[in-house]
Amino acid sequence: MNELVFFINNVVISGTVTGSIYAMGAIGVTLVFSIMRFAHFAHADMMTLGAFMVLLLTTLFPNVGAVVGLPSALLLLPIAMALTAGAAVGIDRAFYKPLRAHDVKPIVMVIASLGVTLMLQGLIRLFAGTSSQSLYIAERKDIFRFELPFDLATRNIVVTEPQIILFVFVIVAVVSLHLFLSRSRLGKAMRAMSDNPDLARASGINTNTIVAVTWIIAGSLAAAAGTLLSLDVAFKPDLSFFLLLPIFAAAIVGGVGHPYGAIAGGFVVGFAETLAVFNWAVLLRPFRDSLPEWLDLPSNLALVGTEYKIVVPFFILVAILVWRPTGIFKGKVI
């Protein structure tokens, strides 16, 4: 039973955590893709930017959280989300809009977003340095242990406070995004624009508003994802290229331009990563005695080592591009 608990701790929980982070990033990427038709490479740095703003605010007010019993970083997250959303709209006005007005090819927009990536990276590292910092400044991270009601299970299932916050946040974010896209006027206009931009414009939809709303959603989700990731581990300024590939893989797996697909894709990539680095020998160990003689169990049965984790999203990306370039949910943009 302890092996099962180990499996739950190392695969189910950590896969859900990674999957949620990737899903939130991939929603933003896929929305930008479907409205503006380019791959937004600066998205991972928007996540870092959001987390960095939370870090700044938490350093300024380290004790707000104690008032309501939540981590200060979480309480300050909405402010950081608003700031990042504003920054995203500002970046769009300053760097992407002039290029859109010149009607450049999508790949030029990709290069422009790489320029924005470098600018954000440079600024964040200039102010935050390159070392990792914890977002828990005045408090300590709570760790919950659940005992299983079996005699054989002596170990506990371990969940930390930021992980629970993350699960709750993701559910709330996904439900509200769904309601926004399916019920509200703006959400419907967004879907119309992603289906057919010319028709949407002709039927009187203000494309500038739609673009701004897209950036607000993408920016605030990115800020939340970055902050929750940093709460769980630590704030690392140079994570971006390692986050970017899984997020793009998730968006493409789910079908580009498909927000629900992006959520599914995020979890697919997240679980694939954790399953690939999990050492399967641990699960087989209880059956060691019943295995045939000639089959001796190696000590390490992980598919890839942790240092090659980035291979997994790449492999998924390649596989999906080879077999089903539209993604599992038939994306709109190929």
Added chain:
Amino acid sequence: MTRKLPIRELVLFAGLLVAVLAVYGLMGAAYSTRMLVEAACYAILALGLTIQWGYAGQFNAGVMGFVALGGFCAMLFSVPTNPAFWNTELPGELGRVLLYLVAAIALVYGATKLDRLGIPKRLRTFIAIVLAVVLYMAVIGAMREVTDEIESRAGFIGGLGLPTWVGWIFGGALAGGIGYFIGRICLGLRSDYLAIATLGIAEIIKAFLKNSDWLTRGTATVSPLPWPTPGPGELGFVLARAIYLSITAVVIAAIFFLLYRAYYAPWGRMIRAIRDNEISAAAMGKDINRRRLEIFVLGCILMGIGGAALTSFNSIFDPQGYLPLNHTFLVLVMVILGGPGNNLGTIFGAVLVYIIWIMSEPLALSVMHAVTALGEGWFGWEVGGNLDSRALQARVFVIGLLISLVLRYAPKGLIPEKVPQYD
């Protein structure tokens, strides 16, 4: 076609010459020659990117990976052999595992063809996947044993002790091979996917080289790498570097000449036709994906050669020294600032941007020190540690800003591509 005097080019290159001479005057001959050699290696990389981006409109965001592959080949072929490895039974063991690998690939490939024997396609896919996973685990397990043994007994497998130029050629070939694999998958799809995939493969190549201690010594780095020319120990820094510079100059001249011929040949016209209007090119019966693949692989080969030349010159193979900023985005700036699709402009951009890049390091440090001194004097700021490493991050910002500004205000670069007009 009337030939005008190319005033713009002459002025720009004269300015560049003045800048180079100024660096010589300020920093001394040895330092400046080193800078020129590195700029020349970067020019090879930039030529590789300019044919991908300028000729064909493909954006490769993983130049770093191909540079690292070239550097790895330069290291593997030129470093002296390691007797602690070759005089044992370890090479045989390694060869056995590699044979297993080949056999496993052949088996899996065979399994994907099982439907020819009348097995249903779903069952075939299932068999192929299961077989691939099992064989993969078996080969990886065997590989781990051998590589651990190599690491503990011999350190790493060492080089092959061949002349350096062999490594450069194989570096180009290996980079081209990986480029072929990426291009086959991505070039038929949206142009963004190529950028994503190359970004990923670059990080994977770096991770592989960094963690394969048996092959590359990983973070322990391999040095010194031999030069194709007499080293500084025999001739002194300036002369040795000048000879190296002349070799890279010959390589650039050869590449430049071949590209010039190709650009004005029917092949070049076809490539530009595909870039400018895919649909009409396809309607004229051009095989778009095949041409795209050709040009992508060609660019990757040049990047491999350039990376090999750069790594040989630095005389140290350090997988962690390959950074996206230094080896991808710097090259990108060189190309888009100099003039994508214009080889002369690309070389101009490479030298200019590299001079700015090298000179910006002392500049950033002095600006940062001045600012903190002012801050302390006027506002009493507390200055944190690791200031110098932070100051260098300002360069990241500047490169990003440069990319954005060039795209906005000079999308054709300083020396734009000249499209010949036939009246």
